[in-house]
Amino acid sequence: MSILWVAIGFALLVAGGEGVVRGAASLARKLSISPLIIGLTVVAFGTSSPELGVSILAGLQGKDELAIANVVGSNIFNVLVAIGVPAAITSIKTSMSLLSRELPILFTVTIVATALARIGNQLNRPEAAVLCLGLISFISYSYWAARAEPDQIVEEYDEGIGPETPTGRSLFMVAGGIVLLMLGARLVVLGASTIAAALGVSQTIIGLTVVATGTSLPELMTSTVAAIKGEGDIAIGNALGSNIFNLLGILGIAGLIHPLQVAPDLARFDLPWMVLTTLLLFPLVMTNKQISRLEGTVMILLYVGYALWLIVRAFA
Incomplete structure (x- = not known):
């Protein structure tokens, strides 16, 4: 039953995130907010809403291991699987903007977040505030950088937002999406905690595997579809x-x-x-400015090895 609750929870998280994104994006349009800003904030946050809901609820319930492991596991999954799978299907070409902008920013953010989390093995409110300020800076920089891109890049944000919907329906989508996110997060946290207790393993292991994989499925699906369409930058950038x-x-x-x-x-x-x-992404994307099918396969195998190591660690 716990596995069923987790599965239902993941489905509710995905549906809730979709509702919040579509509803909030439509409302933002009605307020004459730039599609570029909507794409960089509402849509970007919406795709991460499953992780956000699970981590916040887990933290409030005192399940700190699950809250942090969800994020760490999701990031490892996104690099090795959400990029590895589409690359294994078809080689992904990369651009200079990816090499000079997004990847260095991600590596810097990863180093800073890791350092903060390892100081005293905790993430307190002042340290969390530093991360939030970093997010504001990242959004501001992304907006400035995107405005300097060709018009067709800016237009992609507009196309990705979708059509406007009536105000009442948009409000209902946002409210309903939030409710689904809350319910989904509660089911995932409850089910994952029960599974961890039943197996006699830590919540960290469950968060790094089951929960992280489930909350990262939207990224995997988006990247795979983008790669098949030949949109390599979107696949990796996502x-x-x-x-x-x-x-x-x-x-x-x-x-x-x-x-x-x-x-x-x-x-x-x-x-x-x-x-x-x-760090592994640097040599991969710099080799011929692409991630080949062989490299994508190696990335998947690395994740399989990591998952097996987690299993061994859990029952050692």
């Missing part, structure tokens, strides 16, 4: 952007609401592994 929002937005907001304790194993093993997997 995963990188999600990781930046996870570290700055989710850890920042969750830590502001409730200071989070970092499990020793997470600080010792998984946070450094998250840094290493992010």
Whole structure:
């Protein structure tokens, strides 16, 4: 039953996130807010809303291990699987903007978030505030950088938002989406905690595997579809952007609401592994300015090896 609750919870999280994104984006349009701003804030936050809901609720319930492991596991999954799978299907070409902008920002953010989390093995409110300020800076920089791009890049944000809907319907979508997110997060946290107790493993392990995989499925689906369509930058940029929002937005907001304790194993093993997997992207994308099918397959195998190691660690 716990597995069923988790599965239903994931479905509600995805549906809720979709409702919040569409409703909020439509309302923002009615307020004459730039499609570029909507794309960089509402849509970007919406795709990370499953992780946000789970981490905030887990933190409020005192399940700090689950709250942080969800973010760390999601970031590792996004790099090795959400990029690895589409690359294994068809080689993904990259652009100079990705090499010079998004990837260095992600690596810097990963280093800073890891350092803050390892100081005293906790993420307190002042440290969380630093991450939130980083998020505001990232959004501001992204807006400035996107305005300097060709018109067709800016138009992509407008196309991705979707058509306007009546105000009443938009409000209903936002309210309904928030309710679904809350219900979904509650089911995932409850089910994951029960599974951890039944298996006799830590919530960290469940958060790094089951919960992280489930909340990252939207990124995997989006990146795979984009790669098949030949939109390599979108495929990689989706995963990188999600990781930046996870570290700055989710850890920042969750830590502001409730200071989070970092499990020793997470600080010792998984946070450094998250840094290493992010660093791995540099040589991959710089080789012929693409991630080949062979490299994508290796990335998937690395994740399989990491998952097996987590299983061994859980029952050791």
